[in-house]
Amino acid sequence: MNRKVSLIKNLDWMTIMLYAILVFLGWINIYAAVYNEDHQSIFDATQRYGKQLMWIGAAIFIAIIILTIESKFYSAFAYPTLILMILLLLAVLTFGVKVNGARSWFELGAIRFQPAEFAKFATNLAIARYLSQHNFKIHRLKSLAVTGLILFTPAVLILMQNDTGSALVYSVFILVLYREGLSGFVLFLALLAAIFFVFTLIYSSFTVSILILIIAAISLKTIGIQTKQIAIATAMLAGSFGTLWLINKGTNFQLGNFSLVVISILLNTIPFLIYTYRQKIKKAALVLLLVIGSLFYTFSVSYIFDTVLESHQQQRINELLGIKSDPYGTGYNVNQSKIAIGSGGFNGKGFLNGTQTKFNFVPEQSTDFIFCTVGEEWGFLGSALVLLLHLSLILRLIYLSERQRSSFSRIYGYGVAAILFFHVAVNVGMTIGLAPVIGIPLPFFSYGGSSLWSFTILLFIFLRLDANRLELLR
Amino acid sequence: MNNYSNRKFIVGGIFAFVILIFIIRLFNLQIIDDQYKLSAESNSQRRVTQYAARGLIYDRNGELLVYNQAAYDLMIIPRQVKTFDTLDFCYLLGIDKEDLIHRIQKAKKHSWYRSSIFIKQLSSERYAVLQEKLYKFPGFFVQTRTLRKYPHHNAAHTLGYLGEVNDRNIKKDDYYTQGDYIGKNGIENTYEEILRGVKGLKVYWVDVYNRIKGSFHDGKLDRDAIEGQDIKTTLDINLQEYGEKLMQNKKGGIVAIEPKTGEILVKLSSPGYDPEMFVGRAMSKNYRELANNDTLKPLFDRSMMATYPPGSIFKLVNALIALQEGIITPYTRIKCQNGYHAGSFTMGCHPHKSPVDLKESVQISCNAYYAQTFRDILDAPRFNSINESYTNWRRHVTSFGFGEKLGTDLPNELTGFIPTANYYNKVIRTRNWKSLNVVSLAIGQGELSITPLQMANMVACVANRGYYYTPHIVKSIGSNNSIDPKFLKKNKTTIDPSYFEPVIEGMDLVVHGGEGSTGRSSAIKDIRVCGKTGTVQNPHGDDHSVYVAFAPKDDPKIAIVVYVENGVWGARYAAPISGLMIEKYLKGEISENKKYLEKKMLEADLIKEQEIKKVQLKKESSHE
Incomplete structure (x- = not known):
């Protein structure tokens, strides 16, 4: 009895309130999105809104069970849970049914269930467990390797189900690792890689190589190398590039400008280092290494893009970056989505008055594109409010995580925040044309039991851990 | 507790930053940029034009002349077209795949979002089959239109036809939009605004499949x-x-007017065409064919647009003017010695008794009588100059409605030409020209040109003994009987009513004068017909045959002109045709003793005759 009282007292009710508001708003938006004149009751269980209410009921039930389970259980059973989930992911590859091209569903009678959704909390538990161990040292190769194994195993299995969106979620753990001491340089490199990727697709490899060299020159300057020396290096580079260009013109090699830049740099590297930068050779070498690395990365981007990505993925990226636009083909979804959201104006058309979503102009409107209904019916006010509610929840989770004494709880909390953030960012980003079309749900809003339960489980395990934060350090 | 605790700000900052970017983007999408609101409207609204049923057209006895027939335009909105079974679709519409692709591309070029006509005027049979399957072809819908239908295949020139509006129509009146129909000629044209009604509009909500979801903003x-x-x-x-x-098989025109009202009873131009030819999809093809490839010019409305010299029928006018001017009395007798001779000038006349009085001059159409009288009018001593006297003469002439538009309610009416004194001043290059210079006007030749409608109007003036109502084609509009008041205004000629009787007596003699009467073939048992023949010299072939008449003499119910090109002389074709027309109108049928005449007229083929003559002439000239 006493324990129960303290549990209720120690629960973070603010988080629960934010959760409840989001779930409620999600429900009425599903009602608006698939509103059907013949089935006006929001409780009609033959319709998606009625079903969502059933899923919500089940979610509350799940939440209560999670809260009644002893908190020690979660760290203790972290690994078995992950192993179970991995087995389920393997099983779904063989026994699962295909929905929308992804083999990621189990079908039990009328109920469909998506193991990838539940792999998230299992992975998060395992990561929290592993990172909180005493012998974990983030810059040790073994530690990184195990971390990588925990993250990549489910990610790869999900990728094999052809569910790219859910697999990409695992990349967000880089933020958790960063919080736990991963060098900021890695984060910087990841950012750089993303920027180069985009630039290479939009502009030519040659342009990007020039950009890389400019960045290198600035880096050299900041690590204390004199302008004069940089100028000499630039002149040498330009000289060899010019010579090579003329040779290339006169012979039959037919190399592209990008190759010429790479060869010039390789030719100049050794004299560069020996000749110019005796004192700061280590830092200069690092910069040079980065330059060469970037160039090879740039070179491989088009290769990756052309061979690794599938054509619909290529098209979606091309559409996003505005390289190729086809508002009635690949770009149809996003275009209609933008029209729906854009037509909402400042305060929206009002509940159930959306025309674009109600008349099915936007595809997948109750699942991946549910944000369109928000944007159209509630306008800028409503959509900003939904985003701010999500942000508040995420920031609240960070705040709660930081107050944990147990690093297991903290890491787990960061994981929840990061996963929620990734979903919000990619889902909303997709509907407003800032992210490529990747089918992942908007937490608490998108129709579907699996995703709602998955987020509920993620969140309430953390709340359960948080309620016990004052207990012994584990 | 942890070395990296401060990183919470960086991680939290990243989260907040991304959300902030999103909110800025939303602000841009939802508040600053209007483009999306407009797109949303065109996405989900369908504006359907409600075409008004066009008014029907009846004849004076309530006989239906023009009515409407439903037609179905298949419309396309390219944006909404999804992949569909092209084979089935082509089969339903009876087109091939190439045509289909071509039509879709044309529609796309016009607009992605807006509907355009995919196939015009499907037959109702095709529509019936298509309608059931249309749901399989999103992006296509059917718009109902009305086409004209003609129970009688006559009076094409008068009724006019409908055609699609052109850029000029749209520019002139913004009521019209591309694809609308407008009256292009005849009554359809002049009474366009009355017949067309006002088109309506219905705005619907439609969903992505273009299914109607309800009325936009409750209508x-x-x-x-x-x-x-x-x-x-x-x-x-x-x-x-x-x-x-x-x-049939003759070129020319007939105009018949009810003198008491100015109502046009008959107005025809031959050869004509079947008004059905200008309905629907075949229209443009038929139009091109008739306009370019038919040497007989069936589109040309000879009744109002052909201007002919009036010939001898103009003598009636000159006789009336002479009486009015006091130049002659009904009893004035003038000698004719096989024509009119003045110095070296001779105007020939056929042999007849001499001298003749006014009545007889009309009866036998004596050239000498009118040459002399006309010169006397112009040379009357009360005028100081030929210019003055000629202008006075012309004033009398134009009071019959010659030389300017009568102002009827049909388009494309021509003025004809009555030369002014100035015209002759220029042509003859002196203001002091002599009456002899223009003496051919006495017998309706020379520079005069007059439309058959004007000739008919002149006969109406004579029948009315001095006035006419502007000829018009519409008796009443809608349920009220009012017509344009200008058609109720009596237009008086400059001739005193009393002067008409002797001329009418002459016209009576034309028909009933026995031997030498040129209009005998227009006589009808029990009905007193008054007429006047004319033969118009034609330098290009056989002379034209013209005949004017009205009947009954004492209570005229019909005034008619029949003009037969290459009809040789008035008595040959124009007079019998007039007689038959009058009899048909007044009696309803042709009496037994005239059946042979009717048959002869029906069978006469002047067009073939002319062709044969032309060929012969060519042969002869090639022998020379």
Whole structure:
């Protein structure tokens, strides 16, 4: 009895309130999105809104069970849970049914269930467990390797189900690792890689190589190398590039400008280092290494893009970056989505008055594109409010995580925040044309039991851990 | 607790930053950029034009002349077209795949979002089959239109036809939009605004499959179409039909007017065409064919647009002017010695008794009588100059409606030409020209040109003994009987009514004068017909045959002109045709003793005759 009282007292009710508001708003938006004149009751269980209410009921039930389970259980059973989930992911590859091209569903009678959704909390538990161990040292190769194994195993299995969106979620753990001491340089490199990727697709490899060299020159300057020396290096580079260009013109090699830049740099590297930068050779070498690395990365981007990505993925990226636009083909979804959201104006058309979503102009409107209904019916006010509610929840989770004494709880909390953030960012980003079309749900809003339960489980395990934060350090 | 605790700010900052970017983007999408609101409207609204049923057209006896027939335009909105079974679709529409692709591309070029016509005027059979399957072809829908239908295949020139509006129509009146129909000629044209009604609009919500989801804003933007008003014309379609039959294989025109009202009973131009030819999809092809490839110019409305010299029928006018001016009395007798001779000038005349008085001059159409009288009019001592006297003469002439538009309610009326004194001043290069210079005007030749409608109007003036009502084609509009008041205004000629009687007596003699009367073939048992023949010299071939008449003499119910090109002389074709027309109108049928005449007229083929003559002439000239 006493324990129960303290549990209720120690629960973070603010988080629960934010959760409840989001779930409620999600429900009425599903009602608006698939509103059907013949089935006006929001409780009609033959319709998606009625079903969502059933899923919500089940979610509350799940939440209560999670809260009644002893908190020690979660760290203790972290690994078995992950192993179970991995087995389920393997099983779904063989026994699962295909929905929308992804083999990621189990079908039990009328109920469909998506193991990838539940792999998230299992992975998060395992990561929290592993990172909180005493012998974990983030810059040790073994530690990184195990971390990588925990993250990549489910990610790869999900990728094999052809569910790219859910697999990409695992990349967000880089933020958790960063919080736990991963060098900021890695984060910087990841950012750089993303920027180069985009630039290479939009502009030519040659342009990007020039950009890389400019960045290198600035880096050299900041690590204390004199302008004069940089100028000499630039002149040498330009000289060899010019010579090579003329040779290339006169012979039959037919190399592209990008190759010429790479060869010039390789030719100049050794004299560069020996000749110019005796004192700061280590830092200069690092910069040079980065330059060469970037160039090879740039070179491989088009290769990756052309061979690794599938054509619909290529098209979606091309559409996003505005390289190729086809508002009635690949770009149809996003275009209609933008029209729906854009037509909402400042305060929206009002509940159930959306025309674009109600008349099915936007595809997948109750699942991946549910944000369109928000944007159209509630306008800028409503959509900003939904985003701010999500942000508040995420920031609240960070705040709660930081107050944990147990690093297991903290890491787990960061994981929840990061996963929620990734979903919000990619889902909303997709509907407003800032992210490529990747089918992942908007937490608490998108129709579907699996995703709602998955987020509920993620969140309430953390709340359960948080309620016990004052207990012994584990 | 942890070395990296401060990183919470960086991680939290990243989260907040991304959300902030999103909110800025939303602000841009939802508040600053209007483009999306407009797209949303065009996405989900369908504006459907409600075409008003066009007014019907009746003849004077309530016989239906023009009515509507439903037609179905298949429309396309390219944006909404999804992949579909092209084979089935092509089969349903009876087109091939190439055509299909071509049509889709044309529609795309026009607009992605807006509907355009995919196939015009599907037959109702095709529509019936298509309608059931249309749901399989999103992006296509059917718009109902009305086409004209003609129970009688006559009076094409008068009724006019409908055609698609052109850029000029749209520019002139913003009521019209691309694809609308407008009256292009005849009554359809002059009474366009009455017949067309007002088209309405219905705005619907539609979903992505273009299915109607309800009325837009509860129909706030909707307007009901207002039906066009019906028109009752003055035409007698039976008489018109009969006239067209009599005129088959002949070039020319007939105009018949009810003198007491100015109502046009018959107005025809031969050869004509079947008004059905200008309905629907075949129209443009048929139009091109008739306009470019038919040497007989069937589109040319000879009744109002052909201007002929009037010939001898103009003597009636000159006789009336001479009486009015006091140049002659009914008893004035003038000698004719096989024509009129003045110095070296001779105007020939056929042999007849001499001298003749006014009546007889009309009866036998004596050239000398009118040459002398006309010169006397111009040379009358009370005028100081030929300019003055000629202008006075011309004033009398134009009071019959010559030389300017009568102002009828049909388009494309021509003025004809009555030369002014100034015209002769220029042509003859002196202001002091002599009456002899223009003496051919005495017998309706020379520079005069007059339309058959004007000739008919002149006969109406004579029948009315001095006045006319502007000839018009519409008897009543809609349910009210009012017509343009200008058609109720009596136009008086400059001739005193008393002067008409002797001229009419002459016209009576033309028909009933026995030997030498040129209009005997127009006589009808029990009905007193008054007429006047004319033969118009034609330098290009056989002379034209013209005949004017009215009947009954004492209570004229019909005034008619028949003009037969290459009809040789008035008595040969124009007079009998007039007689048959009058009899048909007044009696309803042709009496037994005239059946042979009717048959002769129906069978006469002047067009073939002319062709044969032309060929012969060519042969002869090639022998020389």
